[in-house]
Amino acid sequence: MKAANVFFNFEITGESHTLDAYRNRGGYGALQKALCSLQPIDVQNEVTASGLRGRGGAGFPTGMKWSFVDKMSPVVYLCCNADEGEPGTFKDRWIFEHSPHQLIEGVLLAAYALQVRHAFIYIRGEFDLSWRRLKEALAEARSAGLMGEHILGSRFSCDIIAHRGGGAYVCGEESSLISSLEGFKGYPRNKPPFPAVKGLYQSPTVVNNVETLSTVPWIIAHGAAAYKEMGTEKNSGTRLFGISGHVRKPGLFERPVGYPMKKFIYEDAGGIEGGKKLKAVIPGGSSTPLLLPEEIENLTMDAESVQAAGSMLGSGGTIVIAEGTCMVRLLHVLTRFYAHESCGQCTPCREGTSWMDKIVARIAAGRGQSGDLDSLERITRGIMGNTVCALGDAAAMPVAGFLRKFRHEFEFFIEHGCSMYGGRLEI
Amino acid sequence: MSCLKDKFDRYVNDGGVPEGGLAPAEPVPAGVDLDAFDALRKTYPEQMASSLVLPLLQTMQEAKGHLTESDAVFVADYLGVPAMQAVEVLSWYTMLYSEPVGRQVIKVCRNIACSLLGAERLIAHLEHKLGIKAGETTADGRFTLMLVECLASCGTAPAMQVNDTYHECLTEEKIDRILEELP
Ligand SMILES: Cc1cc2nc3c(=O)[nH]c(=O)nc-3n(C[C@H](O)[C@H](O)[C@H](O)COP(=O)(O)O)c2cc1C
Ligand code: SF4
Ligand code: FES
Numbered sequence: 001m002k003a004a005n006v007f008f009n010f011e012i013t014g015e016s017h018t019l020d021a022y023r024n025r026g027g028y029g030a031l032q033k034a035l036c037s038l039q040p041i042d043v044q045n046e047v048t049a050s051g052l053r054g055r056g057g058a059g060f061p062t063g064m065k066w067s068f069v070d071k072m073s074p075v076v077y078l079c080c081n082a083d084e085g086e087p088g089t090f091k092d093r094w095i096f097e098h099s100p101h102q103l104i105e106g107v108l109l110a111a112y113a114l115q116v117r118h119a120f121i122y123i124r125g126e127f128d129l130s131w132r133r134l135k136e137a138l139a140e141a142r143s144a145g146l147m148g149e150h151i152l153g154s155r156f157s158c159d160i161i162a163h164r165g166g167g168a169y170v171c172g173e174e175s176s177l178i179s180s181l182e183g184f185k186g187y188p189r190n191k192p193p194f195p196a197v198k199g200l201y202q203s204p205t206v207v208n209n210v211e212t213l214s215t216v217p218w219i220i221a222h223g224a225a226a227y228k229e230m231g232t233e234k235n236s237g238t239r240l241f242g243i244s245g246h247v248r249k250p251g252l253f254e255r256p257v258g259y260p261m262k263k264f265i266y267e268d269a270g271g272i273e274g275g276k277k278l279k280a281v282i283p284g285g286s287s288t289p290l291l292l293p294e295e296i297e298n299l300t301m302d303a304e305s306v307q308a309a310g311s312m313l314g315s316g317g318t319i320v321i322a323e324g325t326c327m328v329r330l331l332h333v334l335t336r337f338y339a340h341e342s343c344g345q346c347t348p349c350r351e352g353t354s355w356m357d358k359i360v361a362r363i364a365a366g367r368g369q370s371g372d373l374d375s376l377e378r379i380t381r382g383i384m385g386n387t388v389c390a391l392g393d394a395a396a397m398p399v400a401g402f403l404r405k406f407r408h409e410f411e412f413f414i415e416h417g418c419s420m421y422g423g424r425l426e427i
Numbered sequence: 428m429s430c431l432k433d434k435f436d437r438y439v440n441d442g443g444v445p446e447g448g449l450a451p452a453e454p455v456p457a458g459v460d461l462d463a464f465d466a467l468r469k470t471y472p473e474q475m476a477s478s479l480v481l482p483l484l485q486t487m488q489e490a491k492g493h494l495t496e497s498d499a500v501f502v503a504d505y506l507g508v509p510a511m512q513a514v515e516v517l518s519w520y521t522m523l524y525s526e527p528v529g530r531q532v533i534k535v536c537r538n539i540a541c542s543l544l545g546a547e548r549l550i551a552h553l554e555h556k557l558g559i560k561a562g563e564t565t566a567d568g569r570f571t572l573m574l575v576e577c578l579a580s581c582g583t584a585p586a587m588q589v590n591d592t593y594h595e596c597l598t599e600e601k602i603d604r605i606l607e608e609l610p
Contacts (some may be wrong), residue, residue, distance in 0.1 A: 087538045087577035118472050125485075125522045126534075126578055128591040161470060166481055166520025169576060183480035184512060185519035201475070244540035244581035251582045286539050286577075317581065319539055333542045337576050426545045 006218040006238050008254040012098055017133055019140040022101035028146060030220035031105050034112055035154040043113035047216060049224035051236035056081055056209030057314045059303050068196035069114055069204045077205040078111050078119040080213055083165050083172035085124060087286035088317030091240035092210035094252050096130030100137035104160065106213035109220055111158045114206055118159050122177050125165040134162050169341040173389045174207040187345050188389035211240055231257035235302040239316050243269045246322035246427055261299040265320060276427060277323040284314025286334055287394030289401035326421040327406040328413045332364045338395030349392035352383040356399055368414035373403060456498050458490040464505060476506045480513050484523055493524040529564045529571035531609055534588045537574045540581030549585055552599050
């Protein structure tokens with residue numbers, strides 16, 4: 001397994017995010033190459049051949065998503081999903097703060113492949129430095145002739161519009177993002193039709209994550225074959241893996257896909273805080289089912305391996321939980337989150353998330369009742385597969401996982417009215 | 428401007444306001460810079476006026492602190508979209524405030540990674556220090572304390588924002604220092 005770096009390949013200084021610095025490390029070379037010597041379809045084919053899969057959570061093959069778009073449509077839109085809100089995930093923010101031009105180049109390459117005149121970057125409303133860095137970078141790109149009319153003197157014109165969200169987790173879901181970008185509350189839409197067929201203002205629209213798009217310049221510059229050499233056979237390249245929770249050195253690491261999870265936790269992140277034992281790992285953001293220590297023994301960080309272990313790699317944010325943590329109160333943190341973020345459009349999710357939260361809150365307050373755990377399980381089954389968007393499943397999966405793997409802690413709390421672990425979240 | 432005034436007159440004179448419904452738009456709400464509105468509008472494609480509802484409300488909130496229903500109606504009229512749409516947007520997005528907030532809005536993350544590293548302890552510390560509960564504003568209008576979900580700082584948890592500026596790897600002492608340095 002060869003490992004080059006697509007992201008962590010420069011030294012971070014006070015200037016490294018600027019256009020000059022990006023150009024000095026070869027930036028915008030891929031755009032220049034594409035505009036001079038590649039047809040739009042060549043760019044798409046290269047991305048398809050690279051095996052790049054979406055980094056936003058679902059892992060859909062990027063080139064294939066692009067191929068669904070009817071290129072003869074009078075208008076095609078591109079939306080970069082920068083609503084980064086999945087708890088445990090903090091990678092897109094790094095890209096904005098340290099390499100915003102890499103994203104802009106990626107957006108322009110995707111826009112060229114898809115023949116997009118107006119591309120949007122839908123960025124989380126809370127982001128502060130990220131937002132300023134993006135605005136500065138867009139202004140720099142425009143004055144350097146890298147954005148707007150006739151980019152680098154070619155026949156390709158494209159504008160990128162940065163659009164700030166309003167503080168809603170669900171707006172990271174692609175159809176909700178589109179509703180929000182059209183100026184409405186962020187209600188997700190039924191699929192099909194998929195955005196690639198009918199998206200923003202009813203036109204074909206590609207929605208891609210920040211990390212996905214920021215990878216495209218590397219692929220065009222170094223070739224699909226070089227990208228495919230990294231990672232596993234079905235999952236090429238590198239990813240920005242975040243690690244947080246009870247580890248000594250939390251942070252963001254670029255590692256080839258298929259990297260061993262144990263090595264990630266015990267070497268890169270320095271092991272568990274205070275030398276404690278591992279209790280559980282959430283492998284891909286808060287919505288993915290948790291795994292026990294024995295389940296990560298030989299786990300590698302690629303979609304297939306994590307799926308075989310019964311979870312998902314999602315957005316690549318690993319959350320580590322040490323022995324001594326109260327899983328009941330920890331689940332309550334999550335049920336509260338999903339109940340708060342449900343958009344309220346469909347009944348199973350609106351009612352289900354709030355029932356789950358009330359029941360878990362009740363248990364965590366020492367007032368649980370017998371039958372509560374069965375009710376919770378029934379509610380998760382009622383939600384899964386029965387909602388407009390995947391937020392419903394994302395809310396139900398952690399509940400089902402916590403109950404499956406730590407049922408005895410919930411039973412103890414209900415029976416004794418108190419936590420097996422003194423209600424601790426911090427260790 | 429004159430087209431805006433026409434709209435306003437029509438609104439009032441033709442009974443455009445539903446009974447007991449939306450508040451009528453003021454001509455131009457105080458603090459609103461129409462040139463800034465026009466400039467922002469020019470950055471979006473012509474046919475996408477509707478997309479500007481949220482950006483204009485955000486711009487307005489920056490100037491006014493919080494927004495009222497009539498502000499939303501004003502934005503809707505300016506863009507030529509249904510008033511209800513802007514009013515819904517105002518009430519749906521948590522970052523748009525329909526109530527006055529303090530000069531310093533403190534948003535503390537209460538989600539999983541921060542909780543594992545002591546968010547509850549820090550929230551209790553802030554509540555004690557400010558003498559208010561989460562969701563409240565101090566009597567002098569200086570601070571509002573809010574609890575928010577993951578701020579994408581999980582690797583540098585626990586985290587909070589003060590008026591959008593991130594503060595990470597928080598401890599009680601660090602919070603005390605941050606509060607002392609605020610204007
Ligand atoms: C509730 C919910 C929240 C999501 N949040 C995000 C997000 O913050 N960022 C993101 O890129 N994708 C998010 N997604 C996934 C998007 O719907 C979509 O799959 C992704 O942006 C596609 O980009 P990709 O193919 O490059 O991964 C979310 C999905 C759901 C159901
Ligand atoms: S599943 Fe939940 S968040 Fe998604 S559309 Fe339905 S109510 Fe809204
Ligand atoms: S959980 Fe607090 S920043 Fe992510």
